[in-house]
Amino acid sequence: MCSRYTVGADPKTLTERFGAFPAPGLKPRFNMAPSQEAPVLFAAPERRMALLKWGLLPAWAKGPQAKPQINARAETLLDKPFFREAFRWRRALIPADGWYEWPKKGADKAPRYFSLQTGELFAFAGLWEPGNFTVITVAPNPVVARFHDRMPAMLPRDAEAEWLDPKTPIDRLQELLRPYPSGLLAVRAVSPRIGSTAVDEPSLRDIAANAQGDLF
Numbered sequence: 738m739c740s741r742y743t744v745g746a747d748p749k750t751l752t753e754r755f756g757a758f759p760a761p762g763l764k765p766r767f768n769m770a771p772s773q774e775a776p777v778l779f780a781a782p783e784r785r786m787a788l789l790k791w792g793l794l795p796a797w798a799k800g801p802q803a804k805p806q807i808n809a810r811a812e813t814l815l816d817k818p819f820f821r822e823a824f825r826w827r828r829a830l831i832p833a834d835g836w837y838e839w840p841k842k843g844a845d846k847a848p849r850y851f852s853l854q855t856g857e858l859f860a861f862a863g864l865w866e867p868g869n870f871t872v873i874t875v876a877p878n879p880v881v882a883r884f885h886d887r888m889p890a891m892l893p894r895d896a897e898a899e900w901l902d903p904k905t906p907i908d909r910l911q912e913l914l915r916p917y918p919s920g921l922l923a924v925r926a927v928s929p930r931i932g933s934t935a936v937d938e939p940s941l942r943d944i945a946a947n948a949q950g951d952l953f
Contacts, residue, residue: 739808739861739872739889741931742836743767743850744776745939746858751776751832754858755897757786768837768937771807777863777870778830780901793864793871795819809864811875811890811914815907820871823864825907830897831861831872833889835942837931840884847926849884850942854923860897862890862914878916880924891917 744751744766748759755778762774763786769775774788792805798819806819814824835852853859862873873890881888892900896913899905926945930936 739836739838739874739887740771742769742833742861742872742889743942744769744832744858745834745942746832751858752786755784755786755830755832755860757784760786760788762788765939766937767939767941768931768934770934772805773934775870776832777865778832778860778901779827779865780903784901789865790869791871793820793823793866793869795823795866805869806871808874808887808889809871810887811862811873811911814864814873820864823866823871824910826903827865828900828910829863829865829870830892830901831863831870832858833861834858836889837927838881838885841886842884845926847945848929848931849924850927851881851888851922851924852942853921859894860892862892862900873914875914875916878919878922880919880922881916884924888916890914 748763752759757778760776763776771791775791776786777789778786792807794805809820814820835850837848837850839848863870874887875890877888928945931941
């Protein structure tokens, strides 16, 4: 799953990369957590950016069982009413420059930070409802699989417009939801300070002082 990520670019850089005016209140974030507001891009009818709460909750979902969902599995988007309509009609780009995971395997439990080797911004595939959103996850590529059994669906830059386009066929949308190539990713052990949502600073992405390094 993806439960913490970063979008550390300044508003000007974010705007230039994704071609939309910055959302009011936009600022760099280095420890984005569920229930917090994050920048989301969608087409309505032209591309725009807004700050939405992380955790999808359709308006019809009521009662104690109606819990916001921060992730949606790509394999079951059409099977679950919670996500089905959003997948068809309310797809989003979630800007990011990396994400954190706590390893599920082995004795080494140091959190890892995953990013593009270039350090560039990219987009998670997401879904939105009024006021909130979720990040879609897929099976891991070989790099991520060494630490976790899921990874966020990262969209190639040339597929971002296609993901947002309401005319894109469902079959094609499903093809876009696949593990990102391992060779394009970088991973490093980082400080466990990311466990506190009160800590939100660039140094969270620095390699941990006692890290041995992750070699692939």
